[in-house]
Amino acid sequence: MKEALGTGQLAHRRASIRRALRRQVLGWLLLLPYGGNLAAEEVLVAVASNFTAPMQALSETFQRQTGHDVQLAFGSSGRFFAQISNGAPYQLFFSADQAKPQALVAQGLAEAESRFTYAVGGLVLWSADADRIGSGVETLAAAEFERLAIANPRLAPYGLAAIQVLQALELEESLQGKLVQGENIAQAYQFIASANANLGFVARSQVMSNGVLGSGSAWSVPSALHEPIRQDAVLLRNGLNSTAARELLRFVASEAGQAIVAGFGYVGLD
Amino acid sequence: MGLSEADLTAIFLTLRLASVVTILLLLLGTPLAWWLARTRSLLKGPIGALVALPLVLPPTVLGFYLLVAMGPNGPLGQFSSAVGLGTLAFSFWGLVVGSVFYSMPFVVQPLQNAFEAVGSRPLEVAATLGAGPLDRFFTVALPLARPGFVTATVLGFAHTVGEFGVVLMIGGNIPGQTRVVSVQIYDHVEALAYDQAHGLAALLLGFSFLVLMLVYGSRRRAGTGMGW
Structure with a gap:
């Protein structure tokens, strides 16, 4: 009888310890996302x-x-x-x-x-091919490429700026047949990165970080050639x-x- | 409703694309479905799964890898360049190739089901009456599987008309080449030209409803006539 009571008490104490532990763990889990700052949103x-x-x-x-x-x-x-x-x-x-x-x-x-x-925004003419772009204006004027990717000028400000650059260089008409449009600047980048387009106009932020070109070759388009983005x-x-x-x-x-x-x-x- | 000339170009391009793709799919899908329905080969499982994959893969994912594969460094691109076709992305035929992959299960699966439903008994009977293999296929199996062909044609066509993600990825939005109706509607929406989007979308909806209604109506009539 005494023994039975002893084990009963022990079991009771174990259960209460478990409950307390569970409460604490639950508390920690709830606090976890706040990272210590309770005013965080x-x-x-x-x-x-x-x-x-x-x-x-x-x-x-x-x-x-x-x-x-x-x-x-x-x-x-x-x-x-x-x-x-x-x-x-x-x-x-x-x-x-x-x-x-x-x-x-x-x-x-x-x-x-x-x-x-x-x-x-800053615009850049970019190619995944490291030897493709020397002087940007000459590369465009020589037109020795099959596809020039831009973002859709109707939808994307960078696409509109790209068209303005071609107009300023008086190349819009001659290059019209070579233009392919991405729905946005990210897709224009995809077309060029996968080499489906030889080169194209993308945002500087996509190919440069801290002023250094990540890969390929590029020409930073002078901002005088298009309306500010x-x-x-x-x-x-x-x-x-x-x-x-x-x-x-x-x-x-x-x-x-x-x-x-x-x-x-x-x-x-x- | 005020459809612009660009809208009309997109509509005709879409119809042309869907027609070409449907014809190609019926030509490619019929032997494939026949084989899948009758083979006991160990390859049946893997090939069947491969055909069905586009049902599961998000279209933009499929489109992105098609774009990479079609590029000058990808396997499809190297093959098409080697046979003198250049690279396929941004062209009508690129869209055809992409759509054939994408709509394949919608044609092969109804055909496979139809061939399986025909079973081997009518063919065995025809063989005992002296019909050769080709004769058995064209005069027995094909007519019996007709409902399957109707379903396959409609689904293949409709699915290509409604295709968006793959085209978006490999199209390049070229008028008359790759700017199909779904992309045109998307462009209208993105440019906040909601009125034009509504007009074109309503037309697409009406057209799809009409085609499906005609086909399901005629299938029921044909079906009762054939005792299905």
Whole structure:
């Protein structure tokens, strides 16, 4: 009897220890995502695909400094615009142009005061072939290639700028038959990287980091040959109450943020 | 509805692409389906699975690897260059090759089912009556498998008309060559030209509905006539 009571007590104590342990583990698991910072928030950001690499670098630094959790979605500005107009949960929008953030402000879906130009795009003529491009103008004029890839000028500001460059060089008509269009600048890059197109116009940020060309050969197009590619960011309705979203906008606009942006080949803000 | 000239070009290109692809698929798919339906080979499993793969793979994934394969350094690209065709990406025939891969299961599987449903008995009976192998195939197996051919043709055609991801990846958006209706609609949407997108999408929807309705209607009539 005494013995039975003893084992019963032991079992009871074991069970209570297990319960306590379970509670603690549960507590740790719940705390884990906050990384120690209880004021940390999650920010959901829609980013134009040309800004993929710099945005990843920016958010990495930002997350390290603030403890906030930044979720990035990359894609075409036109698709993001349609999704945001139809209730997508993004809190910030980094567009590839100025028109779409302006239109969102006009629709009451974004905060007018928050809109600012976070980057001015740089255009580059790029080939995966290291010997293809010497002087860009001569390479284009000689036209010794089968396919020249650009982003769709109707959809992508970089595509429009590429057409403006060809017009400025008076080559638009002669090269028309060789143009292939990607739906966005990321696809134009794919066409060239897979060597299906011999060369093409892409964003500097796609092929350069810290001013160094990753591979192939390239010609940095002088910005005088096309209209400036101004890219605006805006705080969306879903982000109005998020301090983290506002902090991220401020960080991108800050000197430290703009230094990161410039490292990826974007022209400085004037 | 206000269709632009570019819209019309896209519509005719799409119909041409779907027709060419459907004809090629019937020519390639019929022997393949016949073999799959009747073989006892160990290869039946792997080949059947290979044919069905596009059902599972996301079209953009398939399209991306087709793009890489069609490039000058890829196996398809080296083959097409070697036989003097150049590289296939950004051309009508590139889209045909991509679509044949992509729509293959939609043609082969109904045909295979139809051949399996015919079974070997009618063929054995025909053989005892003195019909040779080719005669048995064309005068016995093919007519009995007719419902399967109708389904295969419609699905192959419709699936190619609705194709988007693969074309987006290997097309290059060239008017009259690779800018098909689905891409044109996508462009309208991306350019925020929603009115034009609505018009073209409504036309595509109406056309698809009409074709499917005619085929399913005629299949039922044909089916009852044949005692199915």
